[in-house]
Amino acid sequence: MVYHGPIQRDKMAHIDMRSDTVTQPTRAMRDAMANAEVGDDVYGDDPTVNSLQERAAQLLGKEAGLFVASGTQSNLVALLSHCQRGDELLVGDCFHIHQYEAGGASVLGGVMMGALETDHRGVIQPSDVAAAIKPDDLHCPISRLLCLENTVYGHVHDAEHINSLASVAKARELLVHLDGARLMNAAVKLGVPARIIVKAVDSVSLCLSKGLGTPAGSVLVGSKPFIERARRIRKLVGGGMRQVGIIAAAGLHALDYHIQRLAVDHTNALRLADQLNRIGKVEVNEGQVETNMVFMKLPDGSAEPLRKYLSERGILLGGGERNIRLVTHLDIDADAVDQLAIEINNFFG
Ligand SMILES: Cc1ncc(COP(=O)(O)O)c(C=O)c1O
CATH class of the missing domain: 3.40.640.10 (Type I PLP-dependent aspartate aminotransferase-like (Major domain))
Structure with missing residues (x-):
């Protein structure tokens, strides 16, 4: 398997859950591009x-x-x-x-x-x-x-x-x-x-x-x-x-x-849903997480303050007021998922 994992960065500085479109091309992918006929x-x-x-x-x-x-x-x-x-x-x-x-x-x-x-x-x-x-x-x-x-x-x-x-x-x-x-x-x-x-x-x-x-x-x-x-x-x-x-x-x-590794994104989405559901104030569609998307319901009025709190810590969430989408992808590993859950818990704690 040539997948080299996420490009190494300070995870605290960048956990982008807005979409699976935000991925950085891996080193191996960049090499393939550079050498293309x-x-x-x-x-x-x-x-x-x-x-x-x-x-x-x-x-x-x-x-x-x-x-x-x-x-x-x-x-x-x-x-x-x-x-x-x-x-x-x-x-x-x-x-x-x-x-x-x-x-x-x-x-x-x-x-x-x-x-x-x-x-x-x-x-x-x-x-x-x-x-x-x-x-x-x-x-x-x-x-x-x-x-x-x-x-x-x-x-x-x-x-x-x-x-x-x-x-x-x-x-x-x-x-x-x-x-x-x-x-x-x-x-x-x-x-x-x-x-x-x-x-x-x-x-x-x-x-x-x-x-x-x-x-x-x-x-x-x-x-x-x-x-x-x-x-x-x-x-x-x-x-x-x-x-x-x-x-x-x-x-x-x-x-x-990158096809078979999508299973990793699905596992990480389930891991995230499980951790978020332990935070009292957050409601997650846990039983309905089928692939790489988690939808999180928050108490009224807390979405924007949470988004701001997280962005100050280098974490980006999708938009919306009550039902916020979190997407796992190539640049999100289990540590990033855990870090995100900890920060959301801290915010509500
Ligand atoms: C289901 C679906 N179809 C089509 C598109 C459009 O893709 P693009 O953003 O590359 O135009 C998207 C983008 O998020 C999508 O989610």
Whole structure:
């Protein structure tokens, strides 16, 4: 295993729990980047990008892949490749595509978003998908695409659930896209190859810069014709990059060495939840910590003072007033978790 652990720093000075996007590239990843063979990727000439695209497609059981700048760009390119103006996509009401991507598919593609109710684990009911698909009626938009997500706020959805939603969509001739920003967390947690989890869906976006720890980049995978359309759309949204193998090399390194270690992040999240629950004033979703996210409920009015107290001690928490997200990742080890719990205990003590 080439994972060299977090870059050595004074832990007191920097425990960043805001997201798994905050990781520093490891020394081994930086070496891989420095030594990458590169070419102009808009011409399809970058061997490292090509090999990352092939690896990701293989990992997810699809024909082809496309390296893009971010998870948002990957989803946007996917939605614009699947849908035309006047089409509708159905998406979980709390999903990233619906909440946090600036409405890109609607703004740039004229695609309407229909939000489906989700429960506390981000689960959509198949019957709700069936009910939301519009009839073939000139008054209605054309329901074209169902958008799923996995993990959703750290919750894992298994292949059976994804298959049940996809089969309702397919029966009505909808396509299915899955935002798998943290799909590998789900695969590691379930102990099931990722390609099995996404077998029933047409396209998948996998982020490399979250739990997998690269500085940037996502890979979109799907059929060859879909990826050809996506390549054109990527250019259209300004996402054609040149000697980008230098970043793709980090992605290849992450696929080699950072997938199985996600289990460490999951164990650390459980460790954190357990310790926080011992602090009387803090309530944690302990039974619901499935991967690398912990949500902490605090007494009214204490979030901002706690955030300030911790930041003075080099510890950063996510935003929000009552339900604060804590995310474990490559640069958080068991000592950092313990240190955080001690500081929160001191604050309330
Ligand atoms: C589920 C999910 N999808 C997509 C994204 C977008 O990724 P990016 O920030 O790389 O655009 C995020 C980012 O946090 C996410 O959590």
